[in-house]
Amino acid sequence: MADALTLSRPAARDAGAVAILGVSKTFHVENRTVHALDDVSLAIASGEFISIVGPSGCGKSTLLRFLAGLDRPDGGRITVDGEVVDRPSLKRGIVFQDHRLLPWLNVEENVALSLRSLAGAPADKKERVQSLIDLVGLTGFEKALPHELSGGMSQRAAIARGLAPRPPLLLLDEPLGALDSLTRSYLQDELLAIREREKSTVVMVTHDVEEAIYLSDRVVVMEPRPGRIAAIFDITSRRPRHRDDPDFVATRRKITDLLATR
Numbered sequence: 231m232a233d234a235l236t237l238s239r240p241a242a243r244d245a246g247a248v249a250i251l252g253v254s255k256t257f258h259v260e261n262r263t264v265h266a267l268d269d270v271s272l273a274i275a276s277g278e279f280i281s282i283v284g285p286s287g288c289g290k291s292t293l294l295r296f297l298a299g300l301d302r303p304d305g306g307r308i309t310v311d312g313e314v315v316d317r318p319s320l321k322r323g324i325v326f327q328d329h330r331l332l333p334w335l336n337v338e339e340n341v342a343l344s345l346r347s348l349a350g351a352p353a354d355k356k357e358r359v360q361s362l363i364d365l366v367g368l369t370g371f372e373k374a375l376p377h378e379l380s381g382g383m384s385q386r387a388a389i390a391r392g393l394a395p396r397p398p399l400l401l402l403d404e405p406l407g408a409l410d411s412l413t414r415s416y417l418q419d420e421l422l423a424i425r426e427r428e429k430s431t432v433v434m435v436t437h438d439v440e441e442a443i444y445l446s447d448r449v450v451v452m453e454p455r456p457g458r459i460a461a462i463f464d465i466t467s468r469r470p471r472h473r474d475d476p477d478f479v480a481t482r483r484k485i486t487d488l489l490a491t492r
């Protein structure tokens with residue numbers, strides 16, 4: 231039973247621990263060979279918030295797709311809680327930059343989609359859906375269709391959908407990338423609050439170094455051709471963090487300087 235989740239929190243407090251071991255991937259397109267990832271290894275503790283930053287083409291999304299089980303590496307392996315990731319699972323929620331809500335379903339129905347295959351009483355599922363809609367600040371918009379929502383609201387609905395089955399691991403691929411800066415910083419705080427409440431491990435790909443430092447326990451900086459980990463920064467300052475704090479500014483400078491050389 232690959233998806234033995236229930237509506238209650240999946241057992242252990244140490245769920246969502248990730249091991250990425252020597253992962254490599256080469257794409258062959260016509261007569262071109264792209265070393266998208268080369269020998270990438272990373273251990274992520276349960277409950278950690280990790281951001282991955284790096285120049286375009288360094289393999290961030292490829293790595294996230296592997297973590298989701300949407301694709302497989304040619305070499306190495308990935309485990310979550312000791313289980314090899316070789317297919318998608320409700321144990322790993324994923325949210326993309328474009329919300330990918332089904333246009334013919336309303337907010338409530340979109341959020342409920344990923345609960346369909348889980349055991350549980352319909353009333354419990356309904357309660358879970360409503361609590362997530364409340365959590366992401368969409369109360370009152372349960373019956374709205376995606377085209378009736380703003381970009382930020384659609385992204386919140388997508389986050390609620392990703393969280394619905396209580397995945398121990400939440401994967402975010404530029405989830406706030408398409409939003410204006412005000413909505414973006416508001417949703418960053420919401421992401422922290424959601425993570426605090428849901429206790430999921432989070433792996434987020436972002437192009438925004440400031441966002442990565444603001445949210446994460448560690449920032450992984452990747453370099454391209456071949457895609458590798460160039461450095462890992464521990465962000466130990468207490469939350470809420472302040473973007474003009476000297477430590478914050480110094481870390482941002484170190485990361486952007488490093489990125490400028492890649």
Ligand SMILES: Nc1ncnc2c1ncn2[C@@H]1O[C@H](COP(=O)(O)OP(=O)(O)OP(=O)(O)O)[C@@H](O)[C@H]1O
Pocket residue numbers: 257258259264265266284285286287288289290291292293457
């Ligand atoms: N399905 C595919 N077929 C061929 N090449 C691919 C495929 N997916 C990714 N690549 C190549 O692998 C490399 C890494 O791509 P990936 O999308 O993971 O990078 P990224 O760091 O997420 O980039 P961006 O920041 O621009 O989204 C790129 O050179 C890309 O062209």
